[in-house]
Amino acid sequence: MKSKSSLRRQSSTLTLRAWEFTGTALLTLFIWIFLLVFLSPLSYMVVTSLRSSDEFRDRSAPIYPAERLTYVYQGTTYQLYKVPTPDGVIHDWALVKPSRLSSQFIDPAHPEQGLIDWNGSWRSLDGVFHFRIYWDNYINIWKAVDYPHLFRNSLIIVVLSEIGILLSSIAVAYGFSRFRIPGGKFLFFLLIATIVIPDSITLVPSYVIFTRILPWNGTYYPLIVPAFFGSAIYIFLLRQNFRSIPRDLDEAAMLDGAGPLRTLISIIIPQAVPAIVTVALLHFFNTWNELRMASLYLAIRPDLQTMAFSAQAFPTYGFTPEVLQTGAVMLIAIPLVILFLSQRFFMQDMVVTGIEK
Template sequence: MTTDAKSRNTDAALRRKRRNLLLTGCTTLGALLLAAIFLMPLGYGAATALKDKDGVSDPNASLLPVSALTFAYEGEELDVYAVPMPDGEVRELALVEPGRESSVFVDPGDAAAGTIDWEGRWRTLEPVTGLAPQWGNFEEAWSTIDFLRLMGWTLMYALTTMLFTVVSSAVVAYGFARFRFPGRGILFGLLMATILLPPAVTLVPKYAVFLQMGWVGTYLPLIVPQLFANAFNVFLLRQYFMTIPRELEEAARIDGAGPIRTFLRVIIPQALPALTAVSLFHFFYAWNDFFEPLLYLAGNRDIVPIGVGLSYFSGVYNSEPHLILAASILALALPVVIFLAAQRVFVRGIVVTGVDK
């Protein structure tokens, strides 16, 4: 190969490398911008939750939780101002004795040096502000809303229904994925058609039935229906079960395992990613569920989950948005921690990769 050909190949390789780097950089930048846009409301809510009431009500206040700085001097809290000195320097001093044409200040960094007399009108000075997150908002919201009670009922509701829907959906999905019986396609089609059925269509009949059964005011209307599977969960699990090699089941059958034992010992361990995804889907749904608990638990505020509890809290404290957002951040904390802890398995279950043969 000639020197010119080698040079051309090298230049082409460098151009491809630069093009790939540019494409990767643009893709990463776009993803970061989309993530920033998506997280902006959450960031605004978190910043507002750390403000005091005056900072929330001031339309000209900063987006960050800032407030005027103070300095404790001889048992008093003094405001700190930016004071221009005769030599042109601007110093941050605490106002001790305000006056019309002259005032007395003290340096917060060197209070032992004594007071400083300043000529001028102190009302023209700009107060010094700094970051001052009000962490007490979370404590106040926690105690006011009785968070432990709400979280206890929410966890009971979410975990119980999660267990029921995962077990029932896995059994139904296994039947559709592995067993052949008359009308299997029609039944599966009817089951999938229920996804298209708006919940509002069945709301009134369900409520009438549960009211006649005396279940309204309890968690039974919310828990018992989860014993009968969910079309979306069945579809997801069925697709995953179909990717599991049949050779594993045949080997278990040769060893004398029946359908139930094969399901428990072979299918379930292989399908943990999909089961985790379904579990998290339902847990997040139940944690954020609002309308049905509000409907079926009406009149029994002592057992409502956290979504309904937050709505009651918002109605009472509608003039204190910083406390409402602090309570919302507290309600959001546990689902976020759970998602981050199970993120890898969750994503693997969504992709539905199956297992290697």
């Protein structure tokens, strides 16, 4: 009796385990399939960038990068086809003399048998492919586009703008999170309000300011200088994070005679590293992909153009479709590498509480 009940209990925990396992497996499988569909356009991009032009146009080519097998017969190269014969066997034969109703093939395994006649339309036959990665698109686009130069331009803008945004946003967020300022609540309300201001409203006057009042057309200044004045959304995120840091530590530092700047550098910043890294990364992605300002102010200086800007002209370059996809890979490669290197930190600490407060 006793053993039976314990057995039953055991079996019920076993079924529970089995259920849990099935649940885990099903859920994980479902999300992975969803992810696969979600990212399938990216796999199309990668696969296409690894195809040759002939292979891209070949509708019978498999989904993976592959090359048609060929066979050299009497000094001429012929393509291999999967040829079914009446006895039910499918042979990999090379097509020597194509013709509409019946064609002549050669068996690469037994070339001594000579040409084989086969009745049927050769156009309905599938080719024989083997997996092969074709790297030439990358070599060609590297030759056609001056990537080192574009990379250097993008890097200059990103580094300077990053310095500006971090210095200013950290300082302003510190000001908002730690100081009693008359009218501070109103200023914070203004900050939140500026987040939602559409870009188009400031477009025309900024353009007038940067090109007429300041001689900044065709320079990096319109892209870099605004970063030194902070960005409302980053200030908001950092301020939220700074407020979650206990004040005991900075009060202790103040008592030890540390000034506000010293407290910021030695107490606040070390504790807010994940949030600061997130802001730095967000700003990196935004600046790297930035196109509005670049197309407004750098259009007259082709030598200053950025990677994102150059990609805008790709469709007009007359690239073949596979090279176009290669260009897309080149464009997103650097942000993706940065994202994967930083996934440990990225957005990990971004717990947003009240937006109104």
